[in-house]
Amino acid sequence: MYVCMYIYRTVKQVSTPQRKIAFNCRWRCAMKFISHFIRVSSRRIPPFLHRIQYPVHTFHIQRRAMETTVHSAGIKDVYDVPMSVIQRPIPSILDEQKVVSLMETIKGETSEEEVPPIDLLWITGNEGGNYYFSFGGCHRYEAYRRLHRETIKAKLVRSTLRDLYHYMGSSAPIYLA
Numbered sequence: 001m002y003v004c005m006y007i008y009r010t011v012k013q014v015s016t017p018q019r020k021i022a023f024n025c026r027w028r029c030a031m032k033f034i035s036h037f038i039r040v041s042s043r044r045i046p047p048f049l050h051r052i053q054y055p056v057h058t059f060h061i062q063r064r065a066m067e068t069t070v071h072s073a074g075i076k077d078v079y080d081v082p083m084s085v086i087q088r089p090i091p092s093i094l095d096e097q098k099v100v101s102l103m104e105t106i107k108g109e110t111s112e113e114e115v116p117p118i119d120l121l122w123i124t125g126n127e128g129g130n131y132y133f134s135f136g137g138c139h140r141y142e143a144y145r146r147l148h149r150e151t152i153k154a155k156l157v158r159s160t161l162r163d164l165y166h167y168m169g170s171s172a173p174i175y176l177a
């Protein structure tokens with residue numbers, strides 16, 4: 001409210017070039033201030049997840065476009081998520097050759113960047129617990145599991161129990177602590 005009044009009063013004053021510069025500066029500060037609070041209140045990432053840089057350098061744009069899913073297209077942050085906290089309620093049907101090939105790629109020092117992050121449904125329980133469900137990314141998950149990796153690169157898709165129901169039907173839990 002105060003921020004809006006502040007912006008409104010400043011907009012009214014803009015007329016000379018000096019004032020315009022001052023206005024731009026104040027506008028940027030105000031936007032930073034607002035976006036900071038929106039970000040802080042909407043996404044509280046648990047402290048054990050470490051944000052990692054997305055490997056941007058080596059890919060052709062068209063390929064990058066295919067590496068993102070409809071769920072995580074707008075999500076940029078990638079985290080190193082411990083394998084131990086990920087739940088996969090639906091067993092995977094795997095193409096053995098693809099898993100082995102992915103394992104080779106992941107083992108390579110530089111080629112691991114060619115494997116994009118998986119999507120995780122991140123659900124906050126009624127009592128504040130964090131739950132991570134995975135449905136796609138079957139081959140990548142299996143490759144990381146067989147390599148005994150402690151973590152896997154993942155994007156966190158904010159979800160609810162209702163979303164989980166879409167994947168699991170009546171097998172979905174009705175309460176998460």
Ligand SMILES: Nc1ncnc2c1ncn2[C@@H]1O[C@H](COP(=O)(O)OP(=O)(O)OP(=O)(O)O)[C@@H](O)[C@H]1O
Pocket residue numbers: 066067098101102105114115116135136137138139140141
């Ligand atoms: N050696 C490799 N074999 C297969 N995919 C690879 C390999 N190296 C890198 N990749 C990349 O890994 C990703 C694999 O995703 P893909 O959707 O094919 O399988 P998945 O998500 O792990 O399993 P599924 O689609 O069955 O759930 C692709 O973006 C692909 O470009």
